[in-house]
Amino acid sequence: MGLVEIENVNRIYMPEGEPVKALDNVSLVIESGEFVSIMGPSGSGKSTFMHILGCLDTPTSGSYILDGTPVSSMGHDQLAEIRSYKMGFVFQGFNLIPRTSALENVELPMLYTGMGAAERKRKAMEALKAVGLEGREKHNPNELSGGQQQRVAIARAIVNDAPIIMADEPTGNLDTKTSKEIMELFVRLNVEKGKTIIVVTHEPDVAAYSRRIVRFLDGRITGDERKR
Amino acid sequence: MRSALTMLGMIIGVGSVITMMAVGTGAGQKISEQMASIGSNLLIAFPGAATAGGHSMGAGTQSTLTVEDSEAIRTECSGVKDAAPLVNKALQVVYGNQNWSTLVMGTTPNMLDIRDWGVSAGRPFGWEDVRSATKVCMLGQTVANNLFFGMNPVGQTVRIKNVPFAVIGVLKKKGQNPSGQDQDDTIYVPITTAQKRLFGSQLYNLVSIIFIKAKSFEDLEPAERDITSLLQQRHHIGPKQDNDFTVRNLTAIIQSAEMAVGILTTLLSTIASVSLLVGGIGIMNIMLVSVTERTREIGIRMSVGAKTSDIRFQFIVEALSLSLIGGAVGIAIGAGGSWLFTYFAGWPTIITAWSIFMAFGFSVLVGIFFGFYPAYKASRLNPIDALRYE
Ligand SMILES: Nc1ncnc2c1ncn2[C@@H]1O[C@H](COP(=O)(O)OP(=O)(O)O)[C@@H](O)[C@H]1O
Ligand SMILES: [Mg+2]
Numbered sequence: 001m002g003l004v005e006i007e008n009v010n011r012i013y014m015p016e017g018e019p020v021k022a023l024d025n026v027s028l029v030i031e032s033g034e035f036v037s038i039m040g041p042s043g044s045g046k047s048t049f050m051h052i053l054g055c056l057d058t059p060t061s062g063s064y065i066l067d068g069t070p071v072s073s074m075g076h077d078q079l080a081e082i083r084s085y086k087m088g089f090v091f092q093g094f095n096l097i098p099r100t101s102a103l104e105n106v107e108l109p110m111l112y113t114g115m116g117a118a119e120r121k122r123k124a125m126e127a128l129k130a131v132g133l134e135g136r137e138k139h140n141p142n143e144l145s146g147g148q149q150q151r152v153a154i155a156r157a158i159v160n161d162a163p164i165i166m167a168d169e170p171t172g173n174l175d176t177k178t179s180k181e182i183m184e185l186f187v188r189l190n191v192e193k194g195k196t197i198i199v200v201t202h203e204p205d206v207a208a209y210s211r212r213i214v215r216f217l218d219g220r221i222t223g224d225e226r227k228r
Numbered sequence: 229m230r231s232a233l234t235m236l237g238m239i240i241g242v243g244s245v246i247t248m249m250a251v252g253t254g255a256g257q258k259i260s261e262q263m264a265s266i267g268s269n270l271l272i273a274f275p276g277a278a279t280a281g282g283h284s285m286g287a288g289t290q291s292t293l294t295v296e297d298s299e300a301i302r303t304e305c306s307g308v309k310d311a312a313p314l315v316n317k318a319l320q321v322v323y324g325n326q327n328w329s330t331l332v333m334g335t336t337p338n339m340l341d342i343r344d345w346g347v348s349a350g351r352p353f354g355w356e357d358v359r360s361a362t363k364v365c366m367l368g369q370t371v372a373n374n375l376f377f378g379m380n381p382v383g384q385t386v387r388i389k390n391v392p393f394a395v396i397g398v399l400k401k402k403g404q405n406p407s408g409q410d411q412d413d414t415i416y417v418p419i420t421t422a423q424k425r426l427f428g429s430q431l432y433n434l435v436s437i438i439f440i441k442a443k444s445f446e447d448l449e450p451a452e453r454d455i456t457s458l459l460q461q462r463h464h465i466g467p468k469q470d471n472d473f474t475v476r477n478l479t480a481i482i483q484s485a486e487m488a489v490g491i492l493t494t495l496l497s498t499i500a501s502v503s504l505l506v507g508g509i510g511i512m513n514i515m516l517v518s519v520t521e522r523t524r525e526i527g528i529r530m531s532v533g534a535k536t537s538d539i540r541f542q543f544i545v546e547a548l549s550l551s552l553i554g555g556a557v558g559i560a561i562g563a564g565g566s567w568l569f570t571y572f573a574g575w576p577t578i579i580t581a582w583s584i585f586m587a588f589g590f591s592v593l594v595g596i597f598f599g600f601y602p603a604y605k606a607s608r609l610n611p612i613d614a615l616r617y618e
Contacts, residue, residue, distance in 0.1 A: 056531055056612040076608075077535045083611070084533025095528050095615065098521070109532035156532065 001068065002029035003164070003196055004053060009062030011048050011219075022048040023059070024219040032163065035190045035197045037207035040216030046200045047168050049216065053198060054087050054166045055079045084112055088157025092169035094149045096141040102128060102152045103137035109160045127155035131185060147178035154185060158195070165189060168200045176205075183209045233514045235554035238595060241507025242558025242587040245500040247565035249583035252493030254566075254576040259489050263482040265403050265411065267343040269309075270478040271440040271452055273301070273459065277470045292472045295419070297462060298438045305454040307447035312339040313435035315422050321415060322387045323375040330371050331414045332388060334422020342441040350382035350397030353418050361420035366397040369412040386415075391425050393417065445479070452477055504587060508594040515598035520617060526606040527614030539607040540600070547599025551592040558591065559584055 011023035022045045030036055038046050051057035052064065055071060058079075064072045071082065088109075089095075096105045106124040115123075128137055131151040141149055150170060157165050167186070171179035187209055189195045199210060207213050215223035275292045298313035315334040320327050333339075337354050340346060353364050365386065372381050381395045393415075402411040417426070423433070442451045455475050459465075463472055526539055534542075562584075566577040606614050 051612045054531075056615070057610050077537075080530060080533050080535045083531060089531050091615075095524075095531070097525050097528055108529065112529075112533040112535065112538055160533070 003032040003034075003067055004028070004030040005063075005065040006053070007063045007065075009052060009059040009064065011045075011052060011057070012060045022219050023052070026062070026219070026221055028214065028221060028224075030196065030198065032196055033190070033194050034212055035187070035210045036199070036212045036214060037210035038198065038200045038214050038216060039202060039204075039207050040222075041202060044216040045219040046202075046216050048219075050166055050168050050198065050200050054089055055082050056089075080112070084109065084160065086162050086164055088154075088160065088162040088165045090150065090153045090157050090165065090167035090170045092172040094141070094146075094153050094173075096149060096152055096156075098142065099140055101137065102133065102139050102141070102144065102155075105141070105152055106137075106155045106159050109156060113160060123159055124155070127159040128152070130158065131155045145178075146174050147181065150174065150178075150182055151185070154182070154189075158189065158193075162195075164196045164198065166198045166200075169202075170199065171201070171203070171206055179206065231550055234511050234550055234595065234599075235557065237507045237510030237514065238551065238554030238591045239558040239561055241504040241510075242555050242591050243561030243565055244503045244507075245587035246559060246562025246579060246583050247569065247577075248496040248500040249493075249587075250562070250566035250577035250579045251569055251575065252489075252496040253578040253580050253583075254570070255489045256486070256493055257578055258576050259482070259486050261403070262405060263479070263486065264344070266405060266478055266482065267345070267439075267441070268479065269442040269445055269448055270342070271442060271448065271455065271475060272478060273297075273438040273440065273455060273473055273475045274436065275434075275473055277472060277474065292463065293435050293438055293459075294433050295435060296433070297459060298435060300458060300462060301438065301440055301455050305451055305458055307442055307451035307454060309441045309443045310338050310342050311438055311440040312336045312342050313419060314339065314437045314439060315419060315427055315435050316437075317422075317427055319388055319426065321371060321375065323381075323384065326375045328371055328374045330368070332422065332426060333414055333416050334419040334427070335416060336419055339416070339439060342439045345402060346400050347397040348400045349380060350395070352397050353416070358418040358420050361418060361424055363391060363393045363421055363425065364396045364418065365393040366399050366416040367395055368399050368414040368416075369401045370410055371413060371415055372398050388415070388417075389426055448477055448479055500583075500587075504590055507591065511591070511594050512598045515595075516602065522603060523606045523609075523614050523617040526603060527609075527611050527617065530607075530611035530614060536607045540604060543603035543607075544596070544600050547596045548592075550599060551595030554595065555588040555591050559588060562587070 006026060006028045009023055009026045010021065013020040013022055026049060038049060040046050048057070052059050059072055062072065063070065066082065066086065071079070074082070097108070103121070103124050106127055107120045110120045110123065125137060128134060131154050133148060133151050133155065136144065136148060141152070144152065165186070171182055174182065183206060186197050186199065190197045197210070199206065201207055212226045213223070214221060273293060295313050298311050301308055302311040312335055316331055318329060319332045320329050336358055337352055340352055347366060350366070352366060353362070357364055367381055375381065375386065376384070381398055384395050385392050386395060387393070399412065399416065405411050440451065440455065442448045452475050456471070459473050460471065465471055529539060563579060566579055569575060570577045606617070
């Protein structure tokens with residue numbers, strides 16, 4: 001049994017005008033401890049797929065079983081609980097709260113798990129240290145470089161000890177050198193901590209860090225290859 | 229920044245409402261006090277005909293009212309509780325080497341009752357003093373202060389026109405009348421003494437003014453009519469002739485002043501409400517403008533596990549503290565503004581609980597509603613929709 005089991009999932013957007021079928025009968029199984037890249041051209045449905053995987057969005061139809069629990073029928077608060085304990089997210093645009101220190105940004109997920117203030121601070125410092133941001137905890141996002149901001153986001157993603165880390169174009173706004181550092185961080189999380197990592201990207205260089213590549217085109221999976 | 233602006237809107241709204249209401253209420257209170265200081269249910273009659281403008285023509289020069297007229301009003305007019313004649317003249321009063329120019333009033337003992345007045349020290353003069361024209365007097369507070377500087381004047385002797393008068397009492401403080409005159413700058417003496425010793429015999433028996441107290445507020449108008457016809461009859465004035473006297477309802481005059489103040493208060497309250505509304509709209513705008521940013525923040529919070537209730541709780545607390553602090557500072561500003569107004573304009577201001585309640589309540593409601601409502605809406609979105617909100 002896989003950690004993530006997705007079967008015949010559809011996601012249809014209903015903006016004004018034509019409905020958009022962003023996911024078309026997608027099925028995929030991801031095992032615990034995998035490092036998966038999701039590749040495909042822009043508009044092929046990669047982000048949509050990741051949002052559904054991450055319980056940030058719900059499928060129009062189809063089934064999603066996470067760790068043996070059906071997720072597709074869950075309500076808002078149950079999904080929040082799952083995001084709280086099972087998922088960590090890293091976005092292309094970092095999505096840190098402005099005018100709020102790195103430390104407080106990293107403490108955010110623990111605010112919603114009822115952890116005490118002292119413990120929160122200790123764990124947040126630990127996570128910042130793990131991503132190499134010691135000494136920057138007092139800085140606000142606008143006082144940090146893109147790479148540093150993305151590290152804060154990664155610290156936030158790992159601070160609750162979630163088993164799954166998802167990243168949507170995490171290096172999209174970063175230069176090559178910084179991208180490399182960030183990807184190495186993911187590799188370490190995968191190898192040392194056993195985290196399941198799912199990275200959405202359209203860059204082959206980035207996908208090269210993973211051990212499995214799933215290809216999307218027009219809302220469908222067109223390829224699924226494992227290395228070695 | 230956003231919070232500071234929101235609070236500013238709230239502070240201005242609350243502060244201005246409280247100040248304006250305080251000014252209006254203070255004005256009303258001042259008028260009421262002046263009304264009380266004149267005496268209640270009061271009419272006056274004075275010599276001379278009233279012109280269209282309300283001013284008396286040659287009042288006092290060709291005095292026509294007499295002590296007997298006053299007595300007739302007192303005994304014959306229904307609705308009249310009491311009436312007292314008054315003669316007055318501005319004269320120098322001397323005590324030792326101090327002197328003071330004041331208005332000397334000759335009257336009868338019942339004048340104090342009619343004017344709702346009393347003595348704060350010593351005793352008032354009595355009918356006995358009027359009958360025998362004794363040389364006694366009661367000093368108003370201003371005169372007492374300016375001649376005796378805190379010493380007790382009772383038992384001392386002052387001289388008016390070189391006539392020695394024994395001070396037997398000091399009148400209570402009365403304050404200004406509505407036209408701004410100091411009613412305490414006066415000396416009361418028996419009317420007979422004033423006529424014989426001070427004002428010259430040509431004025432004998434003629435009075436400058438008659439104070440009349442009606443039995444009740446409802447009796448004021450009938451009494452006014454009664455007095456007019458009684459005096460016409462006594463002065464042999466035919467239906468086609470002009471009156472040689474004027475009767476005026478003081479209470480009615482003060483009531484119209486009160487009404488004017490009421491209109492002022494309403495006007496101020498209206499302006500205040502408008503400023504409150506403007507403040508409210510300001511709060512609303514700032515709150516709504518920040519929705520984009522806040523919605524994205526809500527998306528971030530939800531993506532890391534915040535539940536709907538967590539979001540709502542956070543924003544209700546935020547809106548509440550913002551509103552309460554803004555409202556509290558607004559109250560302080562309002563109190564300060566009222567104080568400044570009193571200090572610089574010399575106008576009493578009274579801060580009412582109602583104005584605080586209304587201004588504070590309204591702003592807090594607006595603040596909470598617009599602080600919370602967008603967050604409430606956003607908390608119902610999918611996290612990803614909140615994150616992508618533009
Ligand atoms: N919120 C949305 N409303 C309407 N259409 C959307 C929305 N999000 C994505 N789409 C459409 O769905 C398709 C897939 O988008 P997306 O998952 O973002 O692709 P990718 O991440 O691979 O670039 C695109 O055609 C896009 O225009
Ligand atoms: Mg995308």
